[in-house]
Amino acid sequence: MILLDSLQNPPIKTPLLQKLISPKFPNFQAITPNTAQKIQQENKALSEFLGMQRVRPFSFSTETFYYLLSKLSLQYKIALALSASPLLYYAYLSHPNKEDFIPLIPDKKSGKLDLKTAKDKGANCFILPYLNEDILTLNACFDDFFEERDFVVWDISYALSLGLPLPKRANIFLANGENLGLMRPFGILASQKSDFYGLGETYLEIENLYGVFLEAIQSQENLKEDYAKEFFECLKSHLQDSCYLFYPTPKNTLALGLKGNRARDLIQGLIFDEIQLINGAECLYGFLRPSFVLQLMGYTETQARELLSLSFYDKKADLKKIAYKIAQKYQQLQRLKEE
Numbered sequence: 268m269i270l271l272d273s274l275q276n277p278p279i280k281t282p283l284l285q286k287l288i289s290p291k292f293p294n295f296q297a298i299t300p301n302t303a304q305k306i307q308q309e310n311k312a313l314s315e316f317l318g319m320q321r322v323r324p325f326s327f328s329t330e331t332f333y334y335l336l337s338k339l340s341l342q343y344k345i346a347l348a349l350s351a352s353p354l355l356y357y358a359y360l361s362h363p364n365k366e367d368f369i370p371l372i373p374d375k376k377s378g379k380l381d382l383k384t385a386k387d388k389g390a391n392c393f394i395l396p397y398l399n400e401d402i403l404t405l406n407a408c409f410d411d412f413f414e415e416r417d418f419v420v421w422d423i424s425y426a427l428s429l430g431l432p433l434p435k436r437a438n439i440f441l442a443n444g445e446n447l448g449l450m451r452p453f454g455i456l457a458s459q460k461s462d463f464y465g466l467g468e469t470y471l472e473i474e475n476l477y478g479v480f481l482e483a484i485q486s487q488e489n490l491k492e493d494y495a496k497e498f499f500e501c502l503k504s505h506l507q508d509s510c511y512l513f514y515p516t517p518k519n520t521l522a523l524g525l526k527g528n529r530a531r532d533l534i535q536g537l538i539f540d541e542i543q544l545i546n547g548a549e550c551l552y553g554f555l556r557p558s559f560v561l562q563l564m565g566y567t568e569t570q571a572r573e574l575l576s577l578s579f580y581d582k583k584a585d586l587k588k589i590a591y592k593i594a595q596k597y598q599q600l601q602r603l604k605e606e
Contacts (some may be wrong), residue, residue, distance in 0.1 A: 274578030343392030378514030430489030505594035
């Protein structure tokens with residue numbers, strides 16, 4: 268299988284997952300010191316690696332994001348990027364106080380967020396993804412934007428997966444284990460303060476989570492060459508102006524557009540060629556809807572269907588062959604539309 272969605276949907280790291288399910292009981296004996304001390308040591312090691320004080324489990328569900336928004340909104344005026352995890356977006360939509368939040372949507376022209384307008388509206392808490400969902404544009408340039416009084420939450424899941432430098436200005440990091448080859452719901456919240464800024468210290472530990480999470484980060488193989496650039500050039504040689512890029516993205520990622528494409532048809536057609544790719548997060552989660560991020564940005568549903576959100580992790584992949592197969596299938600589907 269050729270995986271062009273490994274950033275969002277990497278192969279499961281089975282040996283690491285086995286460590287998470289190796290305990291004999293769901294609850295360790297907290298009254299005995301050995302296991303608790305091991306958890307504390309692994310917590311410290313992961314926290315230090317991330318430049319934080321303490322970490323805890325965070326499940327990346329609509330419910331946990333809803334709780335996070337509710338707690339932070341008691342202290343801050345929140346500006347949140349709707350181009351972060353779709354589950355944060357759904358939590359925002361379902362929140363009874365959503366009118367008090369300042370939604371951030373990438374600019375249609377640049378693909379970047381505008382934090383200054385939010386700041387002018389009184390925002391002093393920012394919830395941001397390192398990469399915007401689906402379009403994969405970077406938000407790392409905001410490190411110098413924030414003031415001392417600002418509370419900043421970064422989702423660094425894609426940064427860890429791609430081996431990119433972490434933001435320097437952060438109160439909280441969120442990281443999704445799914446993007447490191449772990450099963451849902453193994454994620455973490457890392458804090459600069461050991462009390463998690465009052466977000467709740469009562470939670471259930473997951474034995475081996477922190478050690479496995481650190482091992483998952485350190486085992487990521489980050490490619491030195493940019494295979495995305497080579498792939499796009501190969502595809503362009505076949506399709507000419509029928510293929511384009513929505514926005515510039517980091518090395519080994521592409522926000523690829525194919526004119527007139529219906530992403531679902533192309534994705535289904537390429538299954539027989541054992542090529543796996545996605546339109547965006549909602550496609551990945553099986554909701555069968557085109558990119559919610561592009562539609563929030565003002566693209567039509569038809570335009571949003573042209574997106575393929577691609578990532579390249581396999582240095583042994585035959586990019587010319589893959590580009591040829593995708594071009595061939597795309598052209599075949601276009602001809603069928605014309606008949």
